[in-house]
Amino acid sequence: MSERAGVSRREFFRMLGGGIVVCVGCAALPGFGQNRWPRYPEEVDAYLLIGADGRVTVFSGKIEMGQGVMTSLAQMAAEELGVELQAIDMVLGDTDRCPWDMGTFGSMTTRMFGPALRAAAAEARSVLTGLAAARLGVSADRLTVHGGVVSVTDAPSRRVSYAELAAGKRLMRRVGAATVLKAAADFQVMGRPAARLDARAKVTGEAKYAADLRLSGQLYARVLRPPVHRAQLRSLDTSAAEAIDGVTMVRRDDLVAVLHADPQHAGAALAALRPQWQLPQEPGPDDDSIFGHLAESGVPLTESAHRGDVVAARAAAARVFASTYRKGYVAHAPLEPHAALAEVSAGRATVWASTQTPFPTREHVAHALGLAPEAVRVITPFLGGGFGGKSADRQAVEAARLAQLCGRPVQVAWDRSEEFFYDRFDPAAVVTIASGVDAARRVTFWDFTVYAAGERGAAHVYDIPDLRIRSGGGMSYEQSAAPQQLHPFEVGPWRAPGANMNVFAIESQMDIMAAACGEDPLEFRLRHLSDARMRGVLQAAAAAFGWQAAAAPSGRGVGMACSTDAGSYVAACAEVAVDEAKGTVRVVRVVCAEDLGIVVNPEGARMQIEGGVTMGLGYALSEELHFRGGDILDRNFGTYQLPRFSSVPRIEAVLVRNDALAPQGGGEPPITIMGAVIANAVFDASGSRQLRLPMTPERVLAGLAESRHHAS
Amino acid sequence: MAATVEFRLNGRPVSLGAGRSQSLLWALRGELGLTGTKYGCGIGACGACTVLVDGRAVCSCLRTLGDVEAREVVTIEGLAQGGKLHPLQQAFLDNGALQCGYCTPGMILGAHALLASTPHPSRAAIASAMEQHLCRCGAHQRILAAIESVASRAEHAHE
Numbered sequence: 001m002s003e004r005a006g007v008s009r010r011e012f013f014r015m016l017g018g019g020i021v022v023c024v025g026c027a028a029l030p031g032f033g034q035n036r037w038p039r040y041p042e043e044v045d046a047y048l049l050i051g052a053d054g055r056v057t058v059f060s061g062k063i064e065m066g067q068g069v070m071t072s073l074a075q076m077a078a079e080e081l082g083v084e085l086q087a088i089d090m091v092l093g094d095t096d097r098c099p100w101d102m103g104t105f106g107s108m109t110t111r112m113f114g115p116a117l118r119a120a121a122a123e124a125r126s127v128l129t130g131l132a133a134a135r136l137g138v139s140a141d142r143l144t145v146h147g148g149v150v151s152v153t154d155a156p157s158r159r160v161s162y163a164e165l166a167a168g169k170r171l172m173r174r175v176g177a178a179t180v181l182k183a184a185a186d187f188q189v190m191g192r193p194a195a196r197l198d199a200r201a202k203v204t205g206e207a208k209y210a211a212d213l214r215l216s217g218q219l220y221a222r223v224l225r226p227p228v229h230r231a232q233l234r235s236l237d238t239s240a241a242e243a244i245d246g247v248t249m250v251r252r253d254d255l256v257a258v259l260h261a262d263p264q265h266a267g268a269a270l271a272a273l274r275p276q277w278q279l280p281q282e283p284g285p286d287d288d289s290i291f292g293h294l295a296e297s298g299v300p301l302t303e304s305a306h307r308g309d310v311v312a313a314r315a316a317a318a319r320v321f322a323s324t325y326r327k328g329y330v331a332h333a334p335l336e337p338h339a340a341l342a343e344v345s346a347g348r349a350t351v352w353a354s355t356q357t358p359f360p361t362r363e364h365v366a367h368a369l370g371l372a373p374e375a376v377r378v379i380t381p382f383l384g385g386g387f388g389g390k391s392a393d394r395q396a397v398e399a400a401r402l403a404q405l406c407g408r409p410v411q412v413a414w415d416r417s418e419e420f421f422y423d424r425f426d427p428a429a430v431v432t433i434a435s436g437v438d439a440a441r442r443v444t445f446w447d448f449t450v451y452a453a454g455e456r457g458a459a460h461v462y463d464i465p466d467l468r469i470r471s472g473g474g475m476s477y478e479q480s481a482a483p484q485q486l487h488p489f490e491v492g493p494w495r496a497p498g499a500n501m502n503v504f505a506i507e508s509q510m511d512i513m514a515a516a517c518g519e520d521p522l523e524f525r526l527r528h529l530s531d532a533r534m535r536g537v538l539q540a541a542a543a544a545f546g547w548q549a550a551a552a553p554s555g556r557g558v559g560m561a562c563s564t565d566a567g568s569y570v571a572a573c574a575e576v577a578v579d580e581a582k583g584t585v586r587v588v589r590v591v592c593a594e595d596l597g598i599v600v601n602p603e604g605a606r607m608q609i610e611g612g613v614t615m616g617l618g619y620a621l622s623e624e625l626h627f628r629g630g631d632i633l634d635r636n637f638g639t640y641q642l643p644r645f646s647s648v649p650r651i652e653a654v655l656v657r658n659d660a661l662a663p664q665g666g667g668e669p670p671i672t673i674m675g676a677v678i679a680n681a682v683f684d685a686s687g688s689r690q691l692r693l694p695m696t697p698e699r700v701l702a703g704l705a706e707s708r709h710h711a712s
Numbered sequence: 713m714a715a716t717v718e719f720r721l722n723g724r725p726v727s728l729g730a731g732r733s734q735s736l737l738w739a740l741r742g743e744l745g746l747t748g749t750k751y752g753c754g755i756g757a758c759g760a761c762t763v764l765v766d767g768r769a770v771c772s773c774l775r776t777l778g779d780v781e782a783r784e785v786v787t788i789e790g791l792a793q794g795g796k797l798h799p800l801q802q803a804f805l806d807n808g809a810l811q812c813g814y815c816t817p818g819m820i821l822g823a824h825a826l827l828a829s830t831p832h833p834s835r836a837a838i839a840s841a842m843e844q845h846l847c848r849c850g851a852h853q854r855i856l857a858a859i860e861s862v863a864s865r866a867e868h869a870h871e
Contacts (some may be wrong), residue, residue, distance in 0.1 A: 066812025066849045195805065202813030203801040203820065205748020205788035212747035264738050335752050335760055335814040335848050384750070384814025385848045416753045603808055607851070611811060614850025637757040637846060645839040648852040 013170045019051040020171045022124040047099065048077060048120055050128065054148055054163030056081060056088050058117065061101025061359055062109050063093035064198060065334075065383035065390065066611075067667045068604040069109045071197045075600055076114055079189040080121030080182060081128075082145035083162065090197070093358045093380025103357030105391055105493060107566035107665025110600060114663055119179040127173055131165045184598050184659035191659075193603035198382065208381045210354040211339035211413040218341065218409035219248060220263035221402050222270035224256035225418060229489045229630025230280040237274035244269045250405050257402055259410060284488040284629030290428045291326050294451045297486055299473035304455050308466030310434075313445030317436030321512055325433070325505040327453075327675070327693040328624035329487075330426040331634070332494060333642060336384020338392075338422070339413035342399035344369065349376045349404070353396035356386045361393040365400045376400075387615075388493035392424050417635040424492025425625055427475070429453035431505035435464075441517040443528055450474065450502055452486060457499025457565060457672055460506050461531040474498060488629045495612075496668035499565050500619055500675060504693060507561035507676030511552065512689065520549035521560055521680065533595050537571040537656055538562050541593035544654045545573035552680070553687040557588075559680030561673040566665025568596040569656075572613070572673050574649070576681040580704055583697030585621055585682055587647070592670050593654035597661035609653035609670045616674025617643040624694050687711075717777040721746075722790025732778030737761045739777055740787060748788035748817045752846070759845035762818035763787050769825035788817035791824070799862050800824055807858040811849035819845050823859045832863050 013021075049057045058077050064070040074088040091097050093104075101113075125145060132150035133140040136158050144153045151159035184191060201207040226233070233256070241258050242249050247269045248259040258269035285293040314320060340353040342365075349369055355361045358378040366373040383390060399412040414422070434447040445466040450458055454474025473486050475497060494500075514524035522542050529535050541547075541560065550556070557578065562571035572592040576585050592609050599605050622641040626633040634640040679690045688703035714731030721744065730739055740746045740763070749772055752760030756771035763772045764786040765779075791798040797805065800820050810816045819842070826833060826841040833841065838859050847855065 066810075068811065196808065196810075198813065199805045199808070199810060200797075202810050202816050203788075203797065203804045204792055205746070205817045207813050208747070209750075209814065211751065212741075214745075262738075263742065264735060333848055335758065335812065335846060336750070337752075383812060385812040387848070413751070415751075416755075607808055607811060607854070610853055611850035614852055615848065636755055637753050638755060642846050642848060643850070643852070644846070645842045645852050645856065648839075648850075648856075651853050 009172065016049055017051065018168065018170050019049050019166045020124060020127060020169050020173070021047055021049050022120040022127070022173045022175065023047045048117070048124060050124060050162055050166045052163060052167040054087065054161055054166065056083055057091055058088060059091045059098045060113065060117070061093060061095070061098045062113060063104045063356055063358065063380045063383060065104065065356065065386035068196060068601065068607060069104070071194055072110060072600040072604050073114070073117060074197060075189050075194055076118045077121045079187060080118045081125050081148075083148040085189055085194055087148055094377070095358050095362045095379075096377040100359050103360060103391060104386070105356055105388055107668045110663045111567050111665050114600070115181070116175070118181050119175045122179045122181055123173055123175045126179075127171065128162055128165050132160050135160050135165070190600050191598065191602070194601050195603070209336050209339065209384050210341060210352050210381050211336070211411065213341045213352050213381065215341065215343055215409035218411055219259040219261060219406060220266045221257045221259045221399070221410050221412050222266045223398055223412065224270065224273055224275060225421060227277055227631070228279060229632070231630070232278040234276040234278045236276070240272040240274065241269040244272065248406055250402055252401070252405060255398065255401055257398070259402065259406060280630060282629070283631070286628045287328055287428075287624065287626050291430050294428060294473065294486065295430045297451075297473060299451065299486065301449065301470040301472040303468065303470050305459055305467060305469040308445070310445045310447045310466045310468045313466035314434060314436060314447065317444050318439045319516065320434060320436040321509065321516065322434045323432070323505075323509055323512060323691060325431040325501070325508065325691050327429050327501045327504065327619070329428045329491070329627070330494060330619045330623050331420060331423045331625055331640060332385075332387045332389025333419070333423070333640065334383070334385030334387060334389060337414040337416060337419040338390065338395040339411070340396040340399035341409060341411045342396070342403040343409040344400060344404040347371065347375055349400050350379065351376065351396050351400050352379045352381060353393060353399070354383050354390055355380060355393045355396060356383070356388070356390040357393065361396050364393055364397050368397045368401050369404050387495045388497060389423060392422070392492060394422060416637070420635045420640070421632050424490045426494030426497070426500070426619070427452045427487060427491040429498075429501040431501060433505055433509045435509055435513060437513060437517060441519065443513060448506070450498070450505075453501040454498035456497055457502035457563060461534050461564060462510070462525075462528045463530055464528065488627065489632065495615065496565055496672045499563065499668070499672040500616070503561065503563040503672040504675030504679065507563070507673065508679050508689070508691070511559070511676070511680040511683065515552045515683070518551045520551060522547055523549060525560075525562065533569040533658070534562055534564065534571070537569045537593045537595050540654050540656045541571040541573050541591050544593065544652060545591040547573055552684040554684050557681050557685030559677050559682070559684050561676035561680060563669065563672045565669040565672050568594055568664040568666065568669040570594045570669040570673055572670070572677045574677045574681045576678060576685055578682055578685045578700065580686065583699075583701035583704070585678065585695060585700060587617060587649040587678060589650045589652075590677070591652045591654065592673075593656055594666075594670060595656040595658045596666050596669070597658050597664040599655055600663050602655055605655055605666050606653040608666045610651045612668070612670030613651050613674060614643055614648055616671040617647055617678075619693055620675045620678045621647070621694050622696065624696070717781050719777075719780045719782060720784045722786055728777060730777060732776060732781070734777045735773065736763070736775040736777060736780060736785075737772040740772060746787045746789050750814055750817060752815070757844070758815070759818040759822055760815050762821045762845070764821055764825060767825060767828050769822045786821070788821060791820065798824075800827070800859070803858040803862045804855070807854045807861065809851055809854040809858040811851050815845060815847045819847070819855055823862075826859070827863055835860055838863065
C-alpha cells in the first residue's frame, strides 16, 4: 500500500464500522481503470459491505438519473449474495465513500460494471458460506443460502445468518478471477420484474435533487450570462444591484454573480445589473445554413470500415441511390436544470451536484479552487434526468468558486434559459450515402460518410460486399468535444450520441432501396442479414406488430427500422397517420423488440424501451434548436417542443430472450431507431421521403408537394 | 414591513411575513422547506411546480402568496396520510410511472385535480388534461395507465 492510498485498512474499517468487505476491481474491463484514485487499501472500482446488521451496502461511483441502475445493480448484488432485494442499500456517486468511476453514460453500467459487482457478491457469498461451514461444523457444499441465512441443506434448523457471521469481523477480500456467477436458470432476483427502489421517495416528494438541499447560512447565486455565445463583457454597472439589501457581489475573472440569502432577491439583483456586451463580429451559421457549413468545413475524414472496392462496385451497379440526410441540434432538456450546492471551509470543499460524472467533476472543482482532488468531495443526489447532458458540470464549478470566494455555502441552480444556453447540444449532422443494387436486387455497395455526428451507429450488420464508412468532425468518448469552430456553441454526448443520426440515415436508405425494388421492407432487410440476433429482433417486432408484407408506399403508414447499439439489438415497427392538409404526423403505435442478453430487471428494461421510444419522438418530429450563430433562440418549453401526452403512441416492448449472453446496454439502444422508423412509416403512408429531422409539419407538407409534383 | 399572508398548507394554518408578491413556488421551496414542488421552467410550461389550490392544479411558479391568501394549498408532501400513500401515489408506484422522478409530484397533483373534477375520465381525457405536464424520461404511457387505474375504480378517495 503506497503513501498515496489515503486510508489504511484499519482506518477503512473504522470508517465502515466493521463487517465483511469485498472489493471489485474491473481494470480489465474496457472503459474502466483509467486514472483511478488510489484512496482505498486495494485498488478497487467498487465494493460491498456486509454489516453486523446483515444489511448489504454497495458503494459505487455510478449515479441514478432515472435509468434505474440503483435497482438493477441491487438486484445483481442480491442475486449473487443470496439475500432479499430489500436487504441492499446503495451508496452511489459519493466521491469520499465510493471508489473512482469515470461516469454514468454509454449504457455501460449494467454491461461493464454489472459483471464485476456480481463477482464481488458471489465472492462475498463464498466467504460467508465458508464462515458458516466452520461455525456449523459441516462442509460448505452441504449448505444452502436463502434470504441472508445459511443453513444445513438436510437439517435446516442448523442455521446462521449473514448478520451473525459478519458481526465483529474485519475481513477484506478481493474478487478472484475464478469467481463463478449464477446461471440464468438459477436466478431468484435477477430476471424478475423489480419495483424501483427509488419509487416511494419519488412519489412522496422526499427524493432530494441538488437544488433541494439546504445548508445553514447558504446564499443563492445568480450568475451573469452573456446574451449570445462568444460575447465579451465590455463594462458593467453594478450600482443598482448592490443597492439591494443583503446582496453580495462577486466579480472574479470571467465569473460575475450576485448572491443573496433569498433566491428571489438574487434574481432581482441579477436583473438590476447593467452590462455592456461586445457581440462577436461574425454571427456564424444559423439553423438552416449550418448543414452547408458542416459538409463544407473541410474536417478530415477518417475511415472506420472499408472492404472491397466501392468505386468499382458503384460503376457496376444496376441502380445507384444517393441521398443526403440532415438533423438539427437537439437539447437534452432534462426536467431538472443543472444545480449544485457547495461548501468550502478549512481547505476542503464539498459539492452536492447534479452530475453524471462525480469523479471528473471532483477534478474540475479541485482545479478551479486550487485544491488537491482529495480535498474535494462530490456527492450526487438523485438526478432529474441526464441523457448525457449532465456530463457537463459547469454549475458545480461555479458554486464551488463562489462558495470559496464568499466563505459561505452557495447554491447555483440554473433557470431554464441558462439550461438551454449552456446545453451541450446533440450536434447537427449530415450523412451522405451512396448505395446500389445489382440486377438481382442485391445490395452490392455502400458508401457512407457522416459529418459531425461521430461514428457510433455508423457500422451496420447488413451483408454488403463493398463498403466504406467515413466520419469527420465527430465526437469521441475519449474527447467528448467536437473540433473547434465546427459548431457555434458547445455540443456533447446526447443519449446514444451519433447513433440516432446514423441509424436514421442507414435505415432510411435501406427502405429507399426496398421501395425502389418493389419489395417488402422486412423481406428486403432479412435478405441482407445473416446476423442471427438482428434477424431475431426484426422477426420478433414484426410478429408482435402483425406485420403484413407489402412494398412501400402501401398507404397503410407502417414502417420498420433496426439497429445495434451498446451490445444490444433492437428493431421496431411503427404505424403513423399523416394529415396531408396540415403536414402533421401522429404516431399511433410502436412495437419495439430488443435483445439485450440476460435481462436483469424486465420491468426496468421495458421502461427504458418505452422511454427511448417516447423521447425519440422528439428528435424525429418536433425537437430542433433554433439559433443564429451563438444566439440561442429557444430558451424555454414555449418554443422548444418536447413530446407530450397527446403525441405518445401505444408502445409495446418485446424482450427477446437471450440468456446465453451476459446483460448488455439498455438505456440507449431503443432511441436510435426512432427517426428511421417514423420516416419509413411516413413514406409508406404518403409516398414522401423525409430526409431531414425533425419531420416538422412544414417539411412534411413540402415533401408531399414535391412527391405530387414528381408524380404528375 | 411586508404584509403577512395566511393560508392553509397541507391541512395546517401557516402565516408568512414575506409579502403578498412573494412567489408561491419559492416560498414553498425556501421558507416552508417543501422541496417536493420542483422548478422546471418558471413560465408555467412544464407542470413540475404544480400544487393544488382549493383542489385545483396550478403552476406555483406563476402564483404569489397573495394569490393563495385564505386558501387551501396542498403540495406532494401533503398527500400521504399517516404514512399511507394516496391512491394516486400508490398507482404511480405500482405502474412504474416514473423514472427520474422530477416531474412526478406535479404529475400526481395534476391527476389529483383532474379526478376531483372528473372522477372517471377516459384515457383520452386524461391525456388531454395532462398535456401541459412534461416528462423527459418518457414515462407517459405508464403515467396514463396509473391515473386510469385509479379513475377506473368505482370509488376513489381524494381529499
